[in-house]
Amino acid sequence: xxxxxxxxxxxxxxxxxxxxxxxxxxxxxxxxxxxxxxxxxxxxxxxxxxxxxxxxxxxxxxxxxxxxxxxxxxxxxxxxxxxxxxxxxxxxxxxxxxxxxxxxxxxxxxxxxxxxxxxxxxxxxxxxxxxxxxxxxxxxxxxxxxxxxxxxxxxxxxxxxxxxxxxxxxxxxxxxxxxxxxxxxxxxxxxxxxxxxxxxxxxxxxxxxxxxx
Numbered sequence: 001x002x003x004x005x006x007x008x009x010x011x012x013x014x015x016x017x018x019x020x021x022x023x024x025x026x027x028x029x030x031x032x033x034x035x036x037x038x039x040x041x042x043x044x045x046x047x048x049x050x051x052x053x054x055x056x057x058x059x060x061x062x063x064x065x066x067x068x069x070x071x072x073x074x075x076x077x078x079x080x081x082x083x084x085x086x087x088x089x090x091x092x093x094x095x096x097x098x099x100x101x102x103x104x105x106x107x108x109x110x111x112x113x114x115x116x117x118x119x120x121x122x123x124x125x126x127x128x129x130x131x132x133x134x135x136x137x138x139x140x141x142x143x144x145x146x147x148x149x150x151x152x153x154x155x156x157x158x159x160x161x162x163x164x165x166x167x168x169x170x171x172x173x174x175x176x177x178x179x180x181x182x183x184x185x186x187x188x189x190x191x192x193x194x195x196x197x198x199x200x201x202x203x204x205x206x207x208x209x210x211x212x213x
Contacts, residue, residue, distance in 0.1 A: 018097075
């Protein structure tokens with residue numbers, strides 16, 4: 001008999017990835033984003049909490065790494081694993097778990113939108129927008145979102161013009177989640193965790209700017 005493939009339940013996958021049942025904590029999710037910047041050869045990684053009247057609260061990540069091509073950009077929001085890399089970061093489960101968790105998708109006060117802009121060393125600018133509330137309705141909606149990549153959009157070029165190459169991830173979320181994530185390093189143990197994990201890289205020139213700590 002023929003095998004019938006069940007359609008991927010995007011909402012269920014996102015719900016699991018957004019929770020801490022995956023074994024992640026807020027600090028380990030932050031480290032996933034940092035690790036992916038390190039994999040991209042960045043020597044400057046920055047995380048900030050931001051607010052504007054149009055979009056509300058957001059968590060903003062930026063690095064000056066090598067940037068991403070189309071396939072790599074899609075992997076940033078890939079909800080299934082292709083973990084065949086020996087690099088530190090694991091976009092495809094770990095990295096997207098951070099993005100999903102920080103988006104606070106199931107909070108009605110969260111915009112739950114992610115915008116990623118990336119620029120490669122040859123100046124190519126690509127961007128991707130994910131509205132998780134639309135994408136979680138069906139796999140078709142999710143696939144449409146991750147395949148809708150903008151190339152050399154004028155607005156994107158302006159937003160990333162301060163980087164010769166690198167990536168910006170803007171996660172539009174709830175006020176509570178933005179406060180929770182941005183205050184993670186107020187805990188001394190978590191602060192020490194970051195210091196110990198990246199000590200040798202920091203001594204080698206890596207600059208980490210994490211919520212003004």
